[in-house]
Structure formats: C-alpha cells, structure tokens
C-alpha cells in the first residue's frame with residue numbers, strides 16, 4: 001500500500017493542546033465486514049483521522065485496518081464513543097477498555113460521550129469516568145457528542161472540566177448557529193457530523209451554482225464551508241473517488257458571499273435524533 005502523508009490537512013488545536021486533523025473519515029453505517037477495507041482505502045487516500053464508535057459495531061475492523069496500514073500510531077488520530085447503554089462511572093471506564101481491546105490500541109486520541117441520554121441521568125458520572133481515563137493516559141482528549149448547551153453547562157458546573165469537543169449534527173440545512181456560538185464562548189471545538197447532510201444537501205441549487213462557478217464537486221464546496229467556519233468535519237464515503245474528492249479541498253476558497261449564501265440555507269431541521277429525547281441503548 002502506498003501511503004501519502006496527510007500534510008495538506010490543517011489541524012485544529014483543542015483546548016488541552018491536542019491537535020486534531022480538521023478533516024476525518026467517518027465510519028457510521030459501514031458494516032463490520034466491510035469496514036477494514038474502507039478504512040485501509042481511506043488511509044491510503046491520505047486520511048489520518050478516523051471517527052468510529054462502540055455503537056457502530058465496527059471498531060475491530062478499524063483496528064485491523066490501522067495495523068495493516070503499518071502507519072506509526074502517532075500519525076493517525078482515532079476517535080471512538082461511549083454507547084448510551086454503557087453510561088455510568090464504572091461502566092464507562094469498562095467500556096473504554098473494551099473499545100481499546102477491539103481497536104487493538106493502548107489509547108484513543110479522542111473519547112466522546114455519544115449522546116447525553118438524559119433519561120438515564122448518567123452523563124455527569126460518565127464524564128467523571130472520562131476525566132479519569134484521560135488522567136490514566138487511555139484517551140489523549142475527551143469530549144462529548146450531541147450535547148446541547150444545557151447538557152454542556154451541567155458537566156462543566158459539576159466537574160469543572162470543559163469538554164474539548166462537541167460532535168454535533170451540522171451541515172448547511174442544519175447549521176445550529178446558536179449552539180455553535182455557545183461552544184465558541186466555552187472554548188469547545190465544533191465537530192460536524194453528517195457534514196454533507198447524509199448527501200441531502202448536495203443537490204441544493206445554491207451549492208450547485210457555487211460548485212459550477214468553482215468547477216468543484218458540491219461535496220467539496222460544503223466541506224470548504226465547514227473548514228472555513230473552523231469546524232472539524234468527518235464525511236463518510238463508500239468508494240475511493242469520493243473519499244479522495246472529499247479530502248481534496250485545501251487548494252481553493254469560498255468567498256465571503258459564498259459563505260453567506262450557504263449560511264442562509266439553514267432550515268433548523270435535523271436529520272438525526274433529538275439529543276433531549278434520543279435514548280436508544282445501541283447495544284446489540
């Protein structure tokens with residue numbers, strides 16, 4: 001396998017000093033059978049940031065791909081997430097050890113609470129377990145996902161530790177300007193999941209028009225919008241040409257007018273679950 005370096009991908013410095021490549025490869029909905037090949041391909045294309053989760057049931061394949069790549073451990077940034085059904089102080093610590101075993105790693109670069117799952121009322125205890133895991137060197141950085149400002153305020157107030165990242169649904173049709181502003185005020189890095197709106201935002205006429213003017217693919221235009229806002233984005237693609245196109249976004253710019261036009265596409269409607277009510281255990 002030829003392995004180009006990812007030197008073109010800019011990185012974002014998290015509050016705790018850890019640097020995260022601003023563009024990564026997401027593996028949600030890639031089956032356990034398929035994920036090793038897809039991640040090997042993504043690493044071969046040049047991605048050095050992989051986003052998985054215990055709930056995706058594909059950590060083992062991700063780990064096999066990392067081993068097969070032969071890349072030094074410190075050249076790939078690996079994120080995984082705590083399942084809702086494993087929240088709690090002891091269970092979260094056990095869950096991270098399980099993820100590390102499946103990934104074949106001694107540490108992850110970023111460990112996230114996948115959802116606040118408020119009905120369990122265990123996310124503060126889970127956060128305490130993550131703080132301890134970071135101290136123990138099992139995660140270089142810790143953060144949350146799908147946290148709304150009131151969930152975030154609670155963990156900060158009760159533990160005094162600010163999550164480094166909030167990974168939230170964010171794309172032109174669901175741009176969450178209010179949440180983004182509060183994350184910025186708190187020094188929490190914004191990580192966009194479903195950054196292409198699971199493909200739905202790609203056919204928007206404004207996106208198509210800007211793409212035509214720039215002679216770029218619609219996905220590249222949307223990914224530039226994320227990058228120019230300073231967000232971390234983790235698109236998923238099934239085949240190599242799209243993986244490569246999504247990573248080939250560092251040699252052009254959107255104008256301020258392009259940015260404003262894409263900002264104006266926000267509908268306020270999410271695709272995924274509402275963090276205040278999404279409770280699925282995600283345990284098979």
Ligand SMILES: NC(=O)c1ccc[n+]([C@@H]2O[C@H](COP(=O)([O-])OP(=O)(O)OC[C@H]3O[C@@H](n4cnc5c(N)ncnc54)[C@H](OP(=O)(O)O)[C@@H]3O)[C@@H](O)[C@H]2O)c1
Pocket residue numbers: 025026027028029051052114145146167168192193194195196197198199202217219220234235236237238239242243245246272
């Ligand atoms: N924290 C959370 O709760 C959470 C929730 C959802 C997602 N995520 C993370 O975010 C990652 C990405 O989100 P996502 O998979 O939901 O949505 P996405 O990345 O916004 O969109 C993926 C879809 O866009 C298509 N696509 C990708 N590149 C394309 C291109 N260049 N041209 C045309 N179509 C393209 C893909 O098609 P093909 O696959 O056919 O190429 C796929 O259907 C996930 O893998 C996961 O890591 C996190």
